[in-house]
Amino acid sequence: MLSKSQARTFFxxxxxxxxxxxxxxxxxxxxxxVPKQTxxxxxxxxxxxxxxxxxxxxCMGCHSVFGEGAYYAPELTKVVxxxxxxxxxxxxxxxQSWAPRGRxxxxxxxxxxxANDLLEFFKWxxxxxxxxxxxxxxxxxxxxxx
Amino acid sequence: MKYKSxxxxxxxxxxxxxxxxxxIVYGFIMGFAHMGFDTLHEVIPFNTARAVHTNLLVxxxxxxxxxxxxxxxxxxxxxxxxxxxLAYIQxxxxxxxxxxxxxxxxxxxxxxxxxxxxxxxxxxxxxINVLTFLGLILMTLYKGKKRxxxxxxxxxxxxxxxxxxxxxxxxxxxxxxxxFFRWWVVHLWVEGVWxxxxxxxxxxxxxxxxxxxxxxxxxWLYIIVGLTFISGILGTGHHYYYIGTPRYWLIIGGIFSAxxxxxxxxxxxxAIAMYxxxxxxxxxxxxxxxxxxxxxxxxxxxxxxxxAHTLPGVNLYTHGTLVTAMHGHLAFxxxxxMIVFAxxxxxMPNLTGRKLFDTTNGQFAFWLSNIGMLGMTVAFGVxxxxxxxxxxxxxxxxxxxxxxxxxxxxxxxxxxxxxxTGVILYIYEFxxxxxxxxxxxxx
Numbered sequence: 001m002l003s004k005s006q007a008r009t010f011f012x013x014x015x016x017x018x019x020x021x022x023x024x025x026x027x028x029x030x031x032x033x034v035p036k037q038t039x040x041x042x043x044x045x046x047x048x049x050x051x052x053x054x055x056x057x058x059c060m061g062c063h064s065v066f067g068e069g070a071y072y073a074p075e076l077t078k079v080v081x082x083x084x085x086x087x088x089x090x091x092x093x094x095x096q097s098w099a100p101r102g103r104x105x106x107x108x109x110x111x112x113x114x115a116n117d118l119l120e121f122f123k124w125x126x127x128x129x130x131x132x133x134x135x136x137x138x139x140x141x142x143x144x145x146x
Numbered sequence: 147m148k149y150k151s152x153x154x155x156x157x158x159x160x161x162x163x164x165x166x167x168x169x170i171v172y173g174f175i176m177g178f179a180h181m182g183f184d185t186l187h188e189v190i191p192f193n194t195a196r197a198v199h200t201n202l203l204v205x206x207x208x209x210x211x212x213x214x215x216x217x218x219x220x221x222x223x224x225x226x227x228x229x230x231x232l233a234y235i236q237x238x239x240x241x242x243x244x245x246x247x248x249x250x251x252x253x254x255x256x257x258x259x260x261x262x263x264x265x266x267x268x269x270x271x272x273x274i275n276v277l278t279f280l281g282l283i284l285m286t287l288y289k290g291k292k293r294x295x296x297x298x299x300x301x302x303x304x305x306x307x308x309x310x311x312x313x314x315x316x317x318x319x320x321x322x323x324x325x326f327f328r329w330w331v332v333h334l335w336v337e338g339v340w341x342x343x344x345x346x347x348x349x350x351x352x353x354x355x356x357x358x359x360x361x362x363x364x365x366w367l368y369i370i371v372g373l374t375f376i377s378g379i380l381g382t383g384h385h386y387y388y389i390g391t392p393r394y395w396l397i398i399g400g401i402f403s404a405x406x407x408x409x410x411x412x413x414x415x416x417a418i419a420m421y422x423x424x425x426x427x428x429x430x431x432x433x434x435x436x437x438x439x440x441x442x443x444x445x446x447x448x449x450x451x452x453x454a455h456t457l458p459g460v461n462l463y464t465h466g467t468l469v470t471a472m473h474g475h476l477a478f479x480x481x482x483x484m485i486v487f488a489x490x491x492x493x494m495p496n497l498t499g500r501k502l503f504d505t506t507n508g509q510f511a512f513w514l515s516n517i518g519m520l521g522m523t524v525a526f527g528v529x530x531x532x533x534x535x536x537x538x539x540x541x542x543x544x545x546x547x548x549x550x551x552x553x554x555x556x557x558x559x560x561x562x563x564x565x566x567t568g569v570i571l572y573i574y575e576f577x578x579x580x581x582x583x584x585x586x587x588x589x
Binding site for chain 2: 043
C-alpha cells in the first residue's frame with residue numbers, strides 16, 4: 001500500500017504534469033488553431049461593439065451562443081441562418097417585449113446602429129467552426145414543413 | 147472550540163444562510179417563469195433572476211468556505227487567528243460587495259458572462275477581499291505551531307481559487323478566447339480547486355467525527371485530490387468541444403472528464419470506509435449525516451450525472467439544454483452546499499456550547515432538502531431529455547418545445563418547495579443555537 005509520502009508525490013507529480021500538458025495545449029489552441037477556426041480578421045469594430053452589447057445587457061442570462069448561457073430563450077449561434085436579418089433587428093429594436101409564444105424578452109429598444117452591431121456579432125458567431133455544433137436535427141425534413 | 151478567534155466563523159455561516167435564502171427565492175422566480183408565470187418580468191426579468199441566483203450561490207458557498215477556514219486553521223495550526231478585527235472587516239466588505247452586485251443586476255449593471263457577472267470595478271474589490279482573507283489565513287499558518295496536511299490542502303485550494311479568478315477579468319474581443327478563459331475560472335474552480343477545499347474540510351470532519359488516525363485520512367486525502375487534478379485539469383476540455391477550439395479537445399476532454407467521477411467515487415468510498423473503521427462514535431449525528439451525505443450525493447450529482455453527458459457524442463445534443471441544469475443542481479448541492487451544511491452542523495455545538503446533536507428538526511432538514519433536491523434533479527432531467535429529443539433531434543422550434551415541457555417545471559417547483567422546507571428547518575436550527583459563547587471554549 002502507498003505510504004503518505006508516496007501519496008503526496010502522486011498528488012504533486014500528477015497535478016504538475018497534467019497542468020503543464022494543459023498549458024501547452026492551451027497555448028497551441030489559442031495561437032495556432034483558434035485563429036483558423038474563428039476568423040479573427042473579421043472581428044470588425046461593429047462585431048466587437050456587438051459583443052460589448054451582448055455582455056453589458058447580459059443576453060447570456062436567457063440565451064446562449066456556442067451552447068453557453070441560459071436555457072430560457074433560444075440558442076443563437078445560428079440565429080442569422082434560421083431567422084434572417086429583418087426578424088432579428090425587429091426583435092432587438094422593439095419597444096415592447098418581444099414575446100414569441102408568450103415568453104417575454106426584455107424590451108431593449110436598441111437603436112438601429114446597435115441592432116446592426118449585434119447582428120454583425122451574430123453573423124461572426126455563426127461562421128465560427130464549432131466542430132459540428134449545433135447538430136442538424138435528424139428529422140427536421142419531416143416536421144414543421146408547413 | 148479551542149481558540150477564541152474561531153468565533154468569527156459563526157458570522158460567515160450566518161451570511162451564508164442569509165444569501166442561500168435569497169438564492170432560493172430567485173430560484174422560485176425562475177421556476178415560475180419556466181412554467182409560464184413570469185409576472186415579475188418588468189421588475190425582475192429572467193436574466194436578472196438567473197444572475198442573482200448563480201452569483202448568490204457562489205458567494206454563499208465562498209462565505210461558508212471562509213467560515214470553515216477561519217474555524218479550522220486556528221485549531222489545526224494551534225494559534226489564534228492573527229487579526230480578528232480585520233477578519234470582521236473582510237466579512238462586512240464581502241457582504242457589501244455581494245449586496246451591491248445583486249442590486250446592480252436589477253439595474254442592468256453587470257458583465258453578462260455566465261457565472262462571472264460581477265462588473266469589473268467590483269471584481270477588484272473581490273480581489274482585495276480575498277487577498278485579505280488569504281493574508282489572514284496564511285499568516286496564521288505561518289505563525290502557528292503546526293502545519294498539517296489538512297490545513298495545507300485547504301489553504302492550497304483557497305490560494306488557487308483566488309489566482310484562478312484573475313483570467314476571468316481579462317477582456318477579449320474574440321468570443322472563443324473569452325469563453326476559453328472563462329472556463330479557467332469556472333471549471334477549474336468547480337471541478338478543481340473547490341474540490342481541494344471540499345477534500346480538506348471533509349478530511350477535517352472525518353478526523354473529528356470518526357476518530358480515525360490522521361495519518362490514514364490525510365494519505366487518502368492526497369490520493370483523492372491527486373485524482374481530482376489529474377482528471378479535472380485536462381477535463382476542462384469538455385468545455386472546449388464546441389466553442390471554436392480544435393478537435394483534439396473532443397478526445398482529451400472526453401477521456402479526462404470521463405475520469406472525473408473517480409475522484410468523487412474515491413471521496414464517497416473514503417468517507418464510508420473511515421466511518422466504518424472509526425472506533426469513536428461522535429454524538430453529533432446530524433453532522434455525520436451531512437458528512438457522509440456530501441460524499442455520496444457529490445458522487446451522484448457531480449460524478450455520475452456529469453459523466454452522463456460529458457462524452458462528445460452525447461454532449462453535441464445536450465450542450466446548452468436543461469440537461470446541464472440537471473447536473474448542475476445536484477452537483478453544486480452535493481459537493482459544495484452539503485459540505486458547508488456538514489461543517490456548520492459540526493461547528494455550531496462547539497461554538498455555542500449547545501449540543502443539539504440529533505434533533506427531529508435537524509433530521510427532517512437533512513431528508514427533506516435532499517429528497518427535494520433529488521426530485522428537482524429528476525424534473526430537470528426529464529425536461530432536459532424531452533427538450534433534446536424534440537428540439538435537437540426532431541427539429542421542433544424552441545418555443546413549442548418549451549410549452550411542451552412546462553409541466554415538468556410544476557413538478558420542479560413542488561420538489562423545490564420540499565427542498566426549501568428542509569433548508570428553512572436547517573436555518574431554524576442554526577438560529578436556535580444562538581451566538582457563539584466564550585464559555586464554549588475547551589480547556
